[in-house]
Amino acid sequence: MRKFLPWIVVGGLLLIVAFWYVNIKNGAVKVNQEVSKEWGNVETAYQRRNDLIGNLVKTVKGAADFEKSTLEAVTNARASASQVKIDPSNMTSEQLAQFNQAQGNLNSSLSRLLLTVENYPDLKANQNFLKLQDELASTENQILTARTRFNESVQKYNNYILVFPNSMFLGNYKEKPYFDAVAGAEKPVDVEFDFGNEKEAK
Secondary structure (H helix, E strand, C coil): CHHHHHHHHHHHHHHHHHHHHHHHHHHHHHHHHHHHHHHHHHHHHHHHHHHHHHHHHHHHHHHCCCCHHHHHHHHHHHHHHHHCCCCCCCCCHHHHHHHHHHHHHHHHHHHHHHHHHCCCHHHHHCHHHHHHHHHHHHHHHHHHHHHHHHHHHHHHHHHHHHCCCHHHHCCCCCCCCCCCCCCCCCCCCCCCCCHHHCCCCC
């Protein structure tokens, strides 16, 4: 029996290493899936905002003789933003930068639209517009939360795959970029209107 003892010890060590390796790989799968889930939440939040913007444009167009160029700018920016798709399993910093740029352009055009709305006080009586205004403000907060949680999941993922000894076994897992907002994008779009100062001439 003693002559088999070294082989038993070696076999036991190999079994421990195999279980350790499998545990590391399974852990990588979990943190990678978490990133994918949180990115899905980011996309869902942005999609909700895009839908609200589309409804907002329709409401504004129907309620006022609105500037055509302003509406077209928002519509075009919304279409461009919705076309940027990212696969979270292969995302790059360049792709996120493109996504940020498209969303930033939409933010700018939406801000111009909302500023122009102030010249149309009749919209203050449009309940659909007021509801969309509130929902848009709420969605901006949801976007901020989704981006923060995504970055937290990326940090957890990157730490997991880069730390030693995990990095020895996870060479096929690549570091993921963080969601760095474009300049000014950290501020939600201002959707508050001071209609109270609008006075009809007597």
